[in-house]
Amino acid sequence: MATELELKLMLHSDYLKSASDFLDEICALSDTDDQSRQPTLALMNAYFDTENADLMQGGMALRIRAVNNTFIQTVKTRGSDRIGMHARGEWEWFIPNDHLDLSLLAEVPLPDVLQDMSWSRELIEVYRTDFERQVWNVRFQATTMEVVCDHGFVISPYGKDAICELELELKEGNEAGLYQFALQLAERVPVQVSIVSKAQRGVRLKYGQIEFPNKPLQTANTIVLAAYWYEVWLVYWEAMHFMEDEALMQPFRHSISQLKAYLPNDLVEVVNDLDRQLESCLMVEEVMMLTKLASIKQIGIAMLKIGQWLNQQTA
Template identity: 75%
Template sequence: MAIELELKLMVQSEYLKSASDFLDEICTLSNTDGQSRQPTLALMNAYFDTEDASLMKAGMALRIRSVNSERYIQTVKTRGSSRIGMHARGEWEWFLTKDQLDLSLLTEVPLPEPLQDMSWANALIEVYRTDFERQVWNIVTQETKMEVVCDRGLVTSPYGKDAICELELELKSGNEAGLYDFALNIAEHVPVQVSVVSKAQKGTRLKYGKIKFPKKPLNTSNELELAAYWYEVWLVYWEAMYFMKDEALMQPVRHSMSQLTLCLPSELAYLLECLDNELEQCLVEDESMLLGLLASMTSVGTVMLRVGKWLNRQAF
């Protein structure tokens, strides 16, 4: 088993080439050993569950991945722990000889209690799939080795489709703060925003049509827990605004930012207040242009990343 720790950045399609060019330039100009552009991959992931979503409810994802239509990999991911804007989860992988699940391999996985009797095994169906192109860069900074990928494609299911357009920074070794530092370097040049919505969540969202929010902490006197909560609410509403193409969600976006401001040290609170002033100015523009205008702002991503870095440093 491996623990996968990654930072995901959403990026609108019109800025994807700028992100790719920026990463290419970093590798071209670098003399650092191990820093390089890797071959582009064509990936297909088929996700399986029961009709009543037994695996999803138990916090597990099961998929088969096809790489360039040549190799097949079976993967199990568990929900893992919350990392405040990052994704941390258990992951098991096995190479397969064909495009067919091998459930005997799951004996290596500590299955959640509701799934341990394997009664669900004969009821599995393919519930959604993802097809996307993946560009890959190996990046080495002073204390961190990471894999940075740029994914573009679609999530499809019987219930509809959703776009995949994102960057992922996965920690390979070293200091996880390096993920935030490098992401900030990207965000200062290309408009990106932090995302907490995985491809698997995009697939299940197509069926259930629900936006998943974090649970509000029971201990509301703990400012760090409240800050983490309002930070993730902010990220969820921001992504939902683009998924639903609904400018009206700017109101809860700004509300979550204002609540977060109350829980932050003065320097970060000031950055958030300045960003809110920028957002308020955007609201006087033509409503039909609002989402495009917001997506072009590098300040959104940089503030999200600075707050996320601080929160993770306090919590872990």
């Protein structure tokens, strides 16, 4: 079992080449394997669950990945809560074909509600992800990471959702290096922090629901309240683009204004600068608003700076 800690960044497809060029340039600064571009992969992933989404509700994802006729069965479980990041338990096994081997799950500490394995008799393939993955090994300061760029689709009987994202996975060092490298990238390419996994995208296609964090009591400490409004902000950003609904701009900005009340002065200035840029988007025709928003670098820079600060407070 490995614990996977990654920072996921969303970007518009118009900026894929810019992101790839930036990462190629970083790797060109070194001729060692710890900083180099790896072969591009074509990945197919089949995700399994019950009709009632018992695995998803229990906090587990089960998939088979096919890479060049090699099959890998993977289980991921929810790990510790990391603000704006993904921390999960992960188990992988090579298997001979594209059929699940559920006996391998004996190695996994399943969530309590799934331990009786009764759900295993009702498993179906609920969706697939098909995408191209570009891969870079990057060493930044004292942090070693794998950076991947995924471009493709989540496909299910309920529709299709585009995948266009970067994932920075920590291999050695600490998460501060991930954030610092991501900020360097965000100065060059408009990216935004994403907290929606590919598995959640597949579930979202079926239910059409946007999952918000649980609201804490108003008497909670300021860091808890800041973390809540930060994640609401990220959820509204993803929802606005998934639903292609410019009307969500209002709650998107409202969540930022609520968050501002709990931030230190330097980050308040970052948010104020962002809000001025968002105000200018209201003058753009609605049909162009989402494209305009996706081009604003300050959105991702603010998300990353605030996310890094929040994680420092809760470390």
